[in-house]
Amino acid sequence: xxxxxxxxxxxxxxxxxxxxxxxxxxxxxxxxxxxxxxxxxxxxxxxxxxxxxxxxxxxxxxxxxxxxxxxxxxxxxxxxxxxxxxxxxxxxxxxxxxxxxxxxxxxxxxxxxxxxxxxxxxxxxxxxxxxxxxxxxxxxxxxxxxxxxxxxxxxxxxxxxxxxxxxxxxxxxxxxxxxxxxxxxxxxxxxxxxxxxxxxxxxxxxxxxxxxxxxxxxxxxxxxxxxxxxxxxxxxxxxxxxxxxxxxxxxxxxxxxxxxxxxxxxxxxxxxxxxxxxxxxxxxxxxxxxxxxxx
Amino acid sequence: xxxxxxxxxxxxxxxxxxxxxxxxxxxxxxxxxxxxxxxxxxxxxxxxxxxxxxxxxxxxxxxxxxxxxxxxxxxxxxxxxxxxxxxxxxxxxxxxxxxxxxxxxxxxxxxxxxxxxxxxxxxxxxxxxxxxxxxxxxxxxxxxxxxxxxxxxxxxxxxxxxxxxxxxxxxxxxxxxxxxxxxxxxxxxxxxxxxxxxxxxxxxxxxxxxxxxxxxxxxxxxxxxxxxxxxxxxxxxxxxxxxxxxxxxxxxxxxxxxxxxxxxxxxxxxxxxxxxxxxxxxxxxxxxxxxxxxx
Numbered sequence: 001x002x003x004x005x006x007x008x009x010x011x012x013x014x015x016x017x018x019x020x021x022x023x024x025x026x027x028x029x030x031x032x033x034x035x036x037x038x039x040x041x042x043x044x045x046x047x048x049x050x051x052x053x054x055x056x057x058x059x060x061x062x063x064x065x066x067x068x069x070x071x072x073x074x075x076x077x078x079x080x081x082x083x084x085x086x087x088x089x090x091x092x093x094x095x096x097x098x099x100x101x102x103x104x105x106x107x108x109x110x111x112x113x114x115x116x117x118x119x120x121x122x123x124x125x126x127x128x129x130x131x132x133x134x135x136x137x138x139x140x141x142x143x144x145x146x147x148x149x150x151x152x153x154x155x156x157x158x159x160x161x162x163x164x165x166x167x168x169x170x171x172x173x174x175x176x177x178x179x180x181x182x183x184x185x186x187x188x189x190x191x192x193x194x195x196x197x198x199x200x201x202x203x204x205x206x207x208x209x210x211x212x213x214x215x216x217x218x219x220x221x222x223x224x225x226x227x228x229x230x231x232x233x234x235x236x237x238x239x240x241x242x243x244x245x246x247x248x249x250x251x252x253x254x255x256x257x258x259x260x261x262x263x264x265x266x267x268x269x270x271x272x273x274x275x276x277x278x279x280x281x282x283x284x285x286x287x288x289x290x291x292x293x294x295x
Numbered sequence: 296x297x298x299x300x301x302x303x304x305x306x307x308x309x310x311x312x313x314x315x316x317x318x319x320x321x322x323x324x325x326x327x328x329x330x331x332x333x334x335x336x337x338x339x340x341x342x343x344x345x346x347x348x349x350x351x352x353x354x355x356x357x358x359x360x361x362x363x364x365x366x367x368x369x370x371x372x373x374x375x376x377x378x379x380x381x382x383x384x385x386x387x388x389x390x391x392x393x394x395x396x397x398x399x400x401x402x403x404x405x406x407x408x409x410x411x412x413x414x415x416x417x418x419x420x421x422x423x424x425x426x427x428x429x430x431x432x433x434x435x436x437x438x439x440x441x442x443x444x445x446x447x448x449x450x451x452x453x454x455x456x457x458x459x460x461x462x463x464x465x466x467x468x469x470x471x472x473x474x475x476x477x478x479x480x481x482x483x484x485x486x487x488x489x490x491x492x493x494x495x496x497x498x499x500x501x502x503x504x505x506x507x508x509x510x511x512x513x514x515x516x517x518x519x520x521x522x523x524x525x526x527x528x529x530x531x532x533x534x535x536x537x538x539x540x541x542x543x544x545x546x547x548x549x550x551x552x553x554x555x556x557x558x559x560x561x562x563x564x565x566x567x568x569x570x571x572x573x574x575x576x577x578x579x580x581x582x583x584x585x586x587x588x589x590x
Contacts, residue, residue: 128420130424133403133423175427177472192487199457199485
């Protein structure tokens with residue numbers, strides 16, 4: 001197969017953002033500008049890049065954004081106090097605490113302190129619970145929601161499909177499984193979650209119609225681990241040494257793209273696949289949060 | 296294999312209840328009697344039996360129980376008002392709303408109205424979310440928690456095991472998957488959730504080390520669907536016609552027990568397997584809820 005089997009995440013994300021424009025205009029015509037707060041703790045370079053991209057997308061769409069930067073040594077109590085203020089701010093419809101957080105701060109305490117109605121990252125336990133229960137009133141985590149959109153807009157049928165998810169993290173693996181196993185459209189798949197303790201990961205991958213690779217292992221998924229015609233979604237963002245690069249490193253996904261791509265029916269490039277969708281779904285969640293306030 | 300491959304749920308449940316006795320005594324010595332409220336709406340005969348059994352177990356253990364019965368026509372608002380009163384009652388540490396609820400009442404609204412700290416059934420979205428996130432501070436649903444105990448106390452290793460769950464309900468299938476796929480002890484399994492849309496359910500079952508049957512289809516799992524040495528947990532409670540019985544019906548599980556049992560390494564009888572564990576785990580959750588108040 002050729003490059004036409006690529007799922008263009010940038011293009012699909014742009015389409016989703018375009019669909020948000022009239023909704024944002026409608027909100028503004030009623031006097032509401034959607035507002036999103038970013039909270040960043042410390043100076044992790046990747047976090048700066050991620051928040052920067054999200055800020056830029058907000059600006060392009062006309063979503064008001066504010067970024068609160070706390071020092072690396074910030075106490076959990078101080079971060080919680082900031083979240084309480086942001087929760088109470090009626091101009092803010094969404095709040096995103098950028099991972100990773102420094103050691104002295106418990107991530108689960110922080111995520112549970114964001115008001116569920118402003119939890120556009122979908123990490124609050126009540127939103128996680130609603131996702132698992134099949135209750136559509138909660139916010140769903142952006143990366144797996146983006147993958148579901150990529151599948152839907154690439155006409156990949158999930159109903160009855162054998163889906164293998166590599167990785168059981170709280171941000172991608174587990175919520176992706178919860179989404180795709182539900183009864184209903186764009187779901188209804190037979191889902192297997194594989195992880196570090198899985199004995200026969202190759203056998204699982206080889207029987208899969210759809211593989212979501214979210215383990216964080218560079219180029220883990222090789223050509224001899226997939227069946228021809230597989231659909232592959234690569235979530236991995238792994239920095240590996242690269243003597244040929246100016247920086248001495250490069251980013252690779254969890255998929256050995258060059259060898260898997262020729263076998264795949266559809267595959268996400270990386271970058272340019274799943275990544276842009278995460279931001280698009282964050283914007284969609286924020287617009288939805290603002291619309292909910294109007295009701 | 297012989298009858299020695301049976302997992303005796305009654306005996307293991309009795310052992311768990313015995314382990315609760317000193318904890319209840321310790322609470323009482325500090326002036327706290329654990330209290331559990333049952334709420335039943337309408338006169339469903341099975342619900343009466345289930346609540347009756349739970350009341351009896353409370354009495355045997357020295358847990359105070361109260362049962363509120365509302366008429367079949369009760370409005371959702373009236374049920375929510377009752378739950379608000381029970382949430383506020385400091386003598387009650389647990390609240391259980393017995394399913395099924397009549398049509399005019401939305402189950403998800405009701406479960407979300409029980410205070411999470413009293414949600415000993417583990418159905419509130421925040422507790423479901425905590426289960427999925429691997430956060431041990433929530434309450435876990437009693438039936439899957441009971442199955443995990445049966446496996447642990449029968450020395451069935453789940454780590455690295457291939458687990459196939461038949462059924463994706465919110466009460467058993469989905470929370471069971473969330474429990475067993477977590478990193479950590481008595482978990483760490485490779486979990487596949489099968490359901491009505493699964494294409495090759497037989498192939499999945501035949502490769503499984505452990506099968507949890509919770510579809511609600513009488514005697515669905517047949518001998519030719521399992522591999523020798525499988526461990527089988529039968530959650531099904533299905534009433535089927537039986538001309539030989541006085542009532543004209545009998546209860547059967549989701550497993551064709553007579554033909555599967557000879558192949559299994561371990562198997563739950565039904566009744567006498569999973570059922571008693573559900574009640575034992577409810578009591579355990581209630582004691583834990585009372586202990587949490589003391590802290």
